[in-house]
Amino acid sequence: MKRNVLIIGAGGVAHVVAHKCAQNNVQLGDIHIASRTLSKCQAIIESVHEKGSLRKPGLLQAHQLDAMDVEATKFLIRATRSQIVINVGSPFLNMSVLQACIETGAAYMDTAIHEDPAKVCEAPPWYANYEWKRRQACKEARVTAVLGVGFDPGVVNAYARYAIDSYFDSVDSIDIIDVNAGSHGRYFATNFDPEINFREFVSTVWSWENNSWKANQMFEHRKEWDLPVTGKSTTYLTGHDELHSMSQNLGVPNIRFWMGFGDHYINVFTVLKNLGLLSEQPVRTARGQEVVPLEVVKAVLPDPASLAPGYTGKTCIGDLVKGSKHGEPREVLIYNVCDHEESFAEVGSQAISYTAGVPAVAAALLIANGTWDVGGMVNVEELDPAPFIALMNRMGLVTRARHDGQDYVVDPQQQVVERSSTDKVVNSR
Amino acid sequence: MKRNVLIIGAGGVAHVVAHKCAQNNVQLGDIHIASRTLSKCQAIIESVHEKGSLRKPGLLQAHQLDAMDVEATKFLIRATRSQIVINVGSPFLNMSVLQACIETGAAYMDTAIHEDPAKVCEAPPWYANYEWKRRQACKEARVTAVLGVGFDPGVVNAYARYAIDSYFDSVDSIDIIDVNAGSHGRYFATNFDPEINFREFVSTVWSWENNSWKANQMFEHRKEWDLPVTGKSTTYLTGHDELHSMSQNLGVPNIRFWMGFGDHYINVFTVLKNLGLLSEQPVRTARGQEVVPLEVVKAVLPDPASLAPGYTGKTCIGDLVKGSKHGEPREVLIYNVCDHEESFAEVGSQAISYTAGVPAVAAALLIANGTWDVGGMVNVEELDPAPFIALMNRMGLVTRARHDGQDYVVDPQQQVVERSSTDKVVNSR
Structure with a gap:
């Protein structure tokens, strides 16, 4: 159809x-x-x-x-x-x-959670403040609503589901890691809408620790990872959409989101934040004009779309999952690497837009062919990740896994190196 | 009267x-x-x-x-x-x-040169673009107009005049040095109207070198000075009002203005400038509002007047004059040191406001008693500096000179250590 x-x-x-x-x-x-x-x-x-x-x-x-x-x-x-x-x-x-x-x-x-322009970082879980209030209405109308199906949130939710079901008996922690090791050559720019980008970082950073919410400050927790392709990458604990559904749906006690930031980004962000220029609350100028500072910052920054032509380097985004299998501790990184120049050559966009846009279209195709047409509201970790990952492999976003000294392409509909007979594919609810 | x-x-x-x-x-x-x-x-x-x-x-x-x-x-x-x-x-x-x-x-x-909100750093000399066009009208109306009679411009112009007449046969260079070694304890603030403050630094920095204008970049030229009280102070070549009249009135081939900046100020300024947030040209927000970024920056920064209560430390502003006397090379620093806390105790203001406000009132008193009531438009270096300096000594701004190992209060109406019989007081035109 x-x-x-x-x-x-x-x-x-x-x-x-x-x-x-x-x-x-x-x-x-x-x-x-x-x-x-x-x-x-x-x-x-x-x-x-x-x-x-x-x-x-x-x-x-x-x-x-x-x-x-x-x-x-x-x-x-x-x-x-x-x-x-x-x-x-x-x-x-x-x-x-x-x-x-x-x-x-x-x-x-x-591909991103609902936001109220006047509010930043509401009480967790964020989805409960808006989208999930329409869950019943979707069910009654038999309307399929797939929330947050970009890369993160989206693919990383599917990676978590897939890792839990395919590689572990029990999972203790999921660290989602998002590193952009690319370079746009501009003094400063955000990779997507600056207003939305900054809103992620201006208030409380929520993490899911020991099955409850923990409030942190932005740039309070720093961690270096040794990632495939992008190598040693510095990240900071960051608040992010997917924690707010994964914490409720996966039964994993620790889920954290880490985003890569360079010193220059942090300096610019810190100056803007400390001056009050990232505020979503209006101020009044000496001439009596009511202005939202963040909207002005957005207006002076480069349009993220304009960065694409000169963008070089790669992104690496994935889930580092820790738990046990057959009584042994285990650690699996499931991830994607995307190249800015290749993305631009193919569709005229940089990799940040590419990694967010491709999963949404993969989901649309899975809804169109009935696989994901569940007739209700779901977050991505509630759906079968196998067809999604397999489809994206053929659409330009290839999923890989690294563990126990191996690093290979994951293709759930062909053959998974690690899948044992006791593993089962979880069906959408 | x-x-x-x-x-x-x-x-x-x-x-x-x-x-x-x-x-x-x-x-x-x-x-x-x-x-x-x-x-x-x-x-x-x-x-x-x-x-x-x-x-x-x-x-x-x-x-x-x-x-x-x-x-x-x-x-x-x-x-x-x-x-x-x-x-x-x-x-x-x-x-x-x-x-x-x-x-x-x-x-x-x-106490400051005229500015057009829509223009920054026009062609030098700046006074010729606005004020001096009314010189003839002032003369015809016999209206006294004393331009730029704060500290800088103002007192530093009088210092230059006084130094030339009292300490030198010929002057080769005047370096005006403005250092605020005070601390307001806030993340960032400007000491006077942020809009006016930043406008000084966003475009070409004009200096007067070998009797002609030289265009420089902001923060291009850095110089350390060993100043009285404030000690070793880092300054940068900065464009400033007084060069635009002193260059025309004093016959001195080199006149430069140096302002003290800490690394933190420079970092914040650099971020804001590079992002385009110091622009006086309107931008359009995504919502279609026309906004001047600089006005928004002004709106989020602390009101300079609000800094006064907690301000500690001192300012040191003066003229380092180099030339010769009786065929010998000579160097004289004529300067004032002002204390933030003392200013606040006396009038409830910090020293930046104090040093700008006191000279204006001294000038008003000299106009009121006829001494400076010249019936025309003048810049401060065209007026007799002696009564001005003497009056300020009694009003809270004491002038000192440092040269040849000496450092003393200058009181031109009492006795000047250095004045010889051949020196003459220059009368106002």
């Missing part, structure tokens, strides 16, 4: 999603792109045509939409007969777009 | 000016304070009463005024029968207030 897709948003991730939908439009139907700024949608469509990404001739259409407007979004879903909505717009839109999907029956996906 | 004074502005310098006018109201008449925000004028008046600064009972009155409005300013000058206007408001106001003075006959003074 072919399903029309509506992409909401026209930033860096939307760009990748459009290209990847086009490359896979044999399994999808029409592709629509909607955002507040029509010209940005049109630019994406031009890029798709330039790169010849459409696998077969098909409809690719741009729409102007304020996705905070539920009625307008419902109208567009119906007018385009879209059955899958890939929301890769601002996280401020999630609840509005989700509502439009519930009311029209379209499947919903996003 | 008693002269009523109208103070325009209600910031840190205005605070000092009001206190010092009050302390000297035996020689002045009524004191009026006007700014856009009435409550700030009222707060200054309260402080004057609290400290008992009024030497004798006298009128002290607050007024709401938009000093960009020439007619409103003229009305207030006439209504208060003010004969001296001390403009210590934003430098954006200079030309409007000057015009109001020319049309009403009131004497005009300010």
Whole structure:
């Protein structure tokens, strides 16, 4: 069954999603792109045509939409007969777009947790503050809603599920590690929307320790890892979406998120934060204008999409899982390495956008063919990770595992080196 | 003759000016304070009463005024029968207030050069772009206008004049050195209006070298000085108002301005500048709001006046003059040291405001008693420095000289150690 897709948003991730939908439009139907700024949608469509990404001739259409407007979004879903909505717009839109999907029956996906512009770092688990309040409504409407299906959150949730089921009898800790060892050559830039990027770091850093929430400060805990390809990498304990569902769904007592930061990033961030320029609360200028400082910082920083052409180097993102198997302690790193230049050559985006966009399209394909069309709201760790990982291997994001001196490609639908007869694939609920 | 004074502005310098006018109201008449925000004028008046600064009972009155409005300013000058206007408001106001003075006959003074909000670092000499265009109008109206009579510009111009006339046969270079070795205990703050402070450093740094303008970059030239009291101090070549008149009036081939900066200040400044947050040109936020980044930075930084209570340490500002006397090379430092805590104890301000405000009031007293009432527009180096320096010695800013192993108080109206019979006092033009 072919399903029309509506992409909401026209930033860096939307760009990748459009290209990847086009490359896979044999399994999808029409592709629509909607955002507040029509010209940005049109630019994406031009890029798709330039790169010849459409696998077969098909409809690719741009729409102007304020996705905070539920009625307008419902109208567009119906007018385009879209059955899958890939929301890769601002996280401020999630609840509005989700509502439009519930009311029209379209499947919903996003790649980041809902945020209220006026609030930063609410009480954990964050999903309970917004998305999970619509779980019952999704179930009643039999609407599939896959939350947070970018790379992190998204793939790292699937990696956790896959590692638990395939490599361990019991798991004690999961450390999610996200390192961008690339270089964009600019004085300073964030790799995705600066407003959203900084909001991650300005307040309490939640980690899941001994089965309960622990509040930490940003840059309080530093750790060096020796990662494949990117080598020795310095990271800091960071708050992140996936902890807020994985802590509730996996039964693992310790889950932490570590993000790589260079000294320069930390210096710029520290200056901006200490001056109050990362605040989402408005200030009043001497001329009496009400301004949100963070919005001004966003306005002066480079558009993340503009970084792509000169970006070099690689990202390495994965889960370091520790536990035991057959009574022996064990440690497995399951990870992906993505190259900025290769991503740009393929779809005109850097690796940060690429790693976030490809999983969303893989999920759309799994919904379209029924594998993940579960008729309810789920986080990624609640779904069968095997078809997802296998599909991404063929879409440009290859999963690898490193443990016990081995380092190999994981292909769950072919053969897994480590899988024993007692391992079982967990089905989606 | 008693002269009523109208103070325009209600910031840190205005605070000092009001206190010092009050302390000297035996020689002045009524004191009026006007700014856009009435409550700030009222707060200054309260402080004057609290400290008992009024030497004798006298009128002290607050007024709401938009000093960009020439007619409103003229009305207030006439209504208060003010004969001296001390403009210590934003430098954006200079030309409007000057015009109001020319049309009403009131004497005009300010402590910083006129600026256009939309332009930074125009072609030198800066005074020729604005103030000096009104020179003829001042002359015709017989209006005294003393430009830039704070500490720097102002006192340092008088120091240059005084040094040239009293210590040298010929002068080769004047290095103006401004070091604040104080500590306000905050993460970061500017010592006066951040908008004006940063505008000094964001563009070309002009210096006067071999009788012509040289363009430099900010933080390009670094120099350590061994100063009295503050000791070894690191400074950087900086663009500053006084070079733009001193270069034209003194016949000295090399005039440079050096400002002290700590590494932390430079780091914060560098981050903000490189990100584009010090720009006076508006940017558009994602929400479509037009915002001037520099105004937002100003809004988040501490109000300079709020730093005063906890400020400790001292400033050292002066002129290092090099030339020859009787055929021998000679080097004289003429300078002032001001203490933050002492300034606060006396008038409730830190030393940066104190050193800028006291000279303005000294100038007002010299205009009031006729000494400096020249009936035209002048920069400070065109006036007789002796009565000015002598008066400030008694008002809280003591001038000292260091040369040839000596270090002593300069009191030009008593006796100058170095003055020979061939030295002459230069009269105001």
